[in-house]
Amino acid sequence: MKTLLFVDDDPSDRLLVEMGCRRAQVSFLLRTVESGVEAIRYLSGEGRFADRVEHPLPDLIFLDLKMPEMDGFQVLRWIRGHPATRTTPVTVYSASFIPEDIAKSYSGGADFFITKPSDLTGLVDVFRAADKCLAADPWNDDALAQFSEPGERRS
Amino acid sequence: MKAPLAFSWKWLAQAVALAGLYFALARFGNVAVVSEGNVAAVWPAAGVAVAGLWWGGYRLAPAIALGGFVFAWLAGVPTPVGAAVALAGMLGPVVAVFLMRHYIDGPRLFDSVRDVFRFLVCAATAPALADALGAASLCWGGVGKWEDFHTLWLLSWAGDLMGILTAAPALLVWTWPDDLRWTPRKRIEAAAGFAVLAICSMLTFTGRLVPVGVGVPAAFPILPIVVWIAIRLGQRAAVSATLLTCAFAAWGTFHGMGPFAELDPPLPMLDLFMGAVAMTGLALAASVTERERAQSALRESEERFRLLVEGVKDYAIYMLDAEGRIATWSAGAERIKGYRADEIVGKSFRTFFTPEDVERGVPERVLKTASEEGQARYEGWRVRKDGSRFFVEGTITAMRNKSGALTGFSKVAHDVTDRKRASELLEAKVQERTTQLKASLSSVEQLLYTIAHDLRAPNRHMQGFAQLLQLEYADRLDDAGRGYLDRIGLAAARNDELIRDLLAYGRLSHEAVALAPVDLRQTVQAVLQAVAGEIQHRHARVQFSREWPRVVANERLLEQILTNLVTNALIYASPGREPEIAISAESGGGKAVLRVRDNGIGIPLEQIDRIFEPFIRLPNATNAPGTGMGLAIVKKAAERLNGAVGADSTPGKGSCFWLQLQAA
Numbered sequence A: 001m002k003t004l005l006f007v008d009d010d011p012s013d014r015l016l017v018e019m020g021c022r023r024a025q026v027s028f029l030l031r032t033v034e035s036g037v038e039a040i041r042y043l044s045g046e047g048r049f050a051d052r053v054e055h056p057l058p059d060l061i062f063l064d065l066k067m068p069e070m071d072g073f074q075v076l077r078w079i080r081g082h083p084a085t086r087t088t089p090v091t092v093y094s095a096s097f098i099p100e101d102i103a104k105s106y107s108g109g110a111d112f113f114i115t116k117p118s119d120l121t122g123l124v125d126v127f128r129a130a131d132k133c134l135a136a137d138p139w140n141d142d143a144l145a146q147f148s149e150p151g152e153r154r155s
Numbered sequence B: 001m002k003a004p005l006a007f008s009w010k011w012l013a014q015a016v017a018l019a020g021l022y023f024a025l026a027r028f029g030n031v032a033v034v035s036e037g038n039v040a041a042v043w044p045a046a047g048v049a050v051a052g053l054w055w056g057g058y059r060l061a062p063a064i065a066l067g068g069f070v071f072a073w074l075a076g077v078p079t080p081v082g083a084a085v086a087l088a089g090m091l092g093p094v095v096a097v098f099l100m101r102h103y104i105d106g107p108r109l110f111d112s113v114r115d116v117f118r119f120l121v122c123a124a125t126a127p128a129l130a131d132a133l134g135a136a137s138l139c140w141g142g143v144g145k146w147e148d149f150h151t152l153w154l155l156s157w158a159g160d161l162m163g164i165l166t167a168a169p170a171l172l173v174w175t176w177p178d179d180l181r182w183t184p185r186k187r188i189e190a191a192a193g194f195a196v197l198a199i200c201s202m203l204t205f206t207g208r209l210v211p212v213g214v215g216v217p218a219a220f221p222i223l224p225i226v227v228w229i230a231i232r233l234g235q236r237a238a239v240s241a242t243l244l245t246c247a248f249a250a251w252g253t254f255h256g257m258g259p260f261a262e263l264d265p266p267l268p269m270l271d272l273f274m275g276a277v278a279m280t281g282l283a284l285a286a287s288v289t290e291r292e293r294a295q296s297a298l299r300e301s302e303e304r305f306r307l308l309v310e311g312v313k314d315y316a317i318y319m320l321d322a323e324g325r326i327a328t329w330s331a332g333a334e335r336i337k338g339y340r341a342d343e344i345v346g347k348s349f350r351t352f353f354t355p356e357d358v359e360r361g362v363p364e365r366v367l368k369t370a371s372e373e374g375q376a377r378y379e380g381w382r383v384r385k386d387g388s389r390f391f392v393e394g395t396i397t398a399m400r401n402k403s404g405a406l407t408g409f410s411k412v413a414h415d416v417t418d419r420k421r422a423s424e425l426l427e428a429k430v431q432e433r434t435t436q437l438k439a440s441l442s443s444v445e446q447l448l449y450t451i452a453h454d455l456r457a458p459n460r461h462m463q464g465f466a467q468l469l470q471l472e473y474a475d476r477l478d479d480a481g482r483g484y485l486d487r488i489g490l491a492a493a494r495n496d497e498l499i500r501d502l503l504a505y506g507r508l509s510h511e512a513v514a515l516a517p518v519d520l521r522q523t524v525q526a527v528l529q530a531v532a533g534e535i536q537h538r539h540a541r542v543q544f545s546r547e548w549p550r551v552v553a554n555e556r557l558l559e560q561i562l563t564n565l566v567t568n569a570l571i572y573a574s575p576g577r578e579p580e581i582a583i584s585a586e587s588g589g590g591k592a593v594l595r596v597r598d599n600g601i602g603i604p605l606e607q608i609d610r611i612f613e614p615f616i617r618l619p620n621a622t623n624a625p626g627t628g629m630g631l632a633i634v635k636k637a638a639e640r641l642n643g644a645v646g647a648d649s650t651p652g653k654g655s656c657f658w659l660q661l662q663a664a
Helices: A011-024 A036-044 A072-081 A099-107 A120-135 A141-148 B009-032 B044-056 B058-074 B079-103 B113-140 B146-175 B184-206 B222-254 B267-311 B331-337 B355-359 B362-373 B417-472 B479-510 B520-530 B532-537 B555-571 B630-640
Strands: A003-007 A029-033 A060-063 A090-094 A112-115 B315-321 B326-328 B375-383 B389-400 B406-415 B516-519 B541-544 B550-553 B580-588 B591-598 B644-650 B654-662
Touching (some): A003 A036, A011 B417, A060 A072, A060 A120, A099 A112, B009 B044, B009 B058, B044 B058, B044 B079, B044 B146, B079 B146, B113 B146, B113 B267, B146 B222, B146 B267, B222 B267, B267 B331, B315 B389, B331 B406, B355 B362, B362 B375, B362 B389, B362 B406, B389 B417, B417 B479, B520 B532, B520 B555, B550 B591, B550 B654, B555 B591, B555 B630, B555 B654, B630 B654
Parallel strands (some): A003 A029, A003 A060, A090 A112
Antiparallel strands (some): B315 B406, B389 B406, B580 B591, B644 B654
């Protein structure tokens, strides 16, 4: 089973994503963490995250940008700097739609940039597409095309 | 003014005096009467008459006639002949004075060389006619013979001319003040000059001590002495010397002595000599007078200039030679630059420049510009004698001589250090404030962006959870409850749209916009593709023009503008008509204009100027979706593209929005 790690400090967003994934009937395992610091603990297997059965290394990471203590860009740099996660696909999933954030995300090593959809339908579409991508192994163009479609911006 | 001939005791006295003098000189002149007729070789009485009339006016003319008549009567000339000759003798001076008054600017006659020669012409022409009458009278009265008329006329004319040339100036010049400053040295020089003249004249004309030969050349040695006196001692001395010389020459010749006595006839040569001496003396004295006047005018002007320059304390006024060395100095220059004249004159003006400027060749450039363009304005920091610096503003003007060669430069400089420092301070202050403002603006923008960004999250959550309620708890709500949920979702969506528009508008104000040539056709196609769904949904028809100029723009902003305009055309369609949109473009004069025309509800005329302001929504379109920011974003974006937007509309028929950009 594939794992998707969702990193967001906003509990409502985390809840909406959980509900969205349930409605999309995704087949991947969704794991959520509530900060950038915790995301790094998870990825490096510290503390309660040492159990890789309960907390497997993710096959796809959804990363919010605006977070206290350690923001998305810093987490992204950490991910790209560590052998275990260097090649893990990362989707920046942020409320932002300004070009600077998008450009900075891609130059920081993100694979996708998706602006958080403002309604549930859009959100469900995003995670349904993510599920398809993860199911196709290796990721093929069809799956990627579907994945990027619901996102509002993908340059 | 009194009538010319009105009687007065003063006139009578003057008339009697003039008549007496005329008569006396006539007697003296008559010493040289030629045996064949009563004609004098020199007739100083004519000179006295001219001087008298010039000085006293025409009203003294009868005195001349009287003097002449008495002289003729005593000489035994028959009364009618004497009267005729006397009248002719009066006519000559009257005409001469008339001509002089007419052609020479008074009141002084001999102050310029030009006037001296005019006097000669007047003195020569006036007696010619009068003497013809005089000679005719003599012949008619039997005093002279008709066959001698020609000689009589010529001789009396020459006599009159010589009389006027020698006696009139002597009398007139002495009545006018003399410009000469009589220093003791001048007095000694004058005494010596006249002594030498008198001795030489005596030797030449009355003695036979020196065998100098005969004719005019023999009298030449006199001329340099007259020249000396005329040049050195002024007009009075010149006319006196002339008179003295002529008196000796005439007296000597008439007594059979001197270089002219042995000539046959002696009189023409004597006349020629006297004429030459008189004219030389007058012309030279006039020339000297002219030059002295010019020099004194120049001195006065220089003095005035010097006083002016010295009086100016706030400006450094000084001159440079052609190589840039200080040639003159002034009080203002000393005050501003700190050098005394004796310290700085002769030094290069580079002294005033800062070492940096000297190294960069600034002084040379200033001189070069001034000499090439005639004048140069300059400003910059300069150094005082004490090493302190000051800021000057000034003008340097090249001076050239008649042939155009550079002779130097004049400089006027003003110390504006206070002003400069104040403006520098102000500039720094403005700079500082601008930086502060920019910083605070940027932090405000950052804050606004964060707020707007954070405001989006609750909207998103409201929408999301409202939808979840709809989906998962629909069976536990009635229609009213589901309706309320719809309203919550719509309100949240609208709020989100508003925030996004505000963010977009705010970003347009300050984000960097890169401008480049953009293919208008491609942009229009991209926009139409993006709104294709809406076009289809509303059954809209879209038409294009053929021409698609390239424009200077930013693709993203241009898309933003076009999307708004096309979307508006779709949204504000007339309820009864299917939307028709015409998109056209044209270029000319370096500009390109894009028009989006629709057949929609139009814009009320009183609103048309306001539609580009933020949050303006038309009263006839309150039901249409939108935040009221669309056209404000369009206007702002157009401004960032160095372009302009506008609209024309007929309410009920449609609107036309135009966007003007620079053509690429």
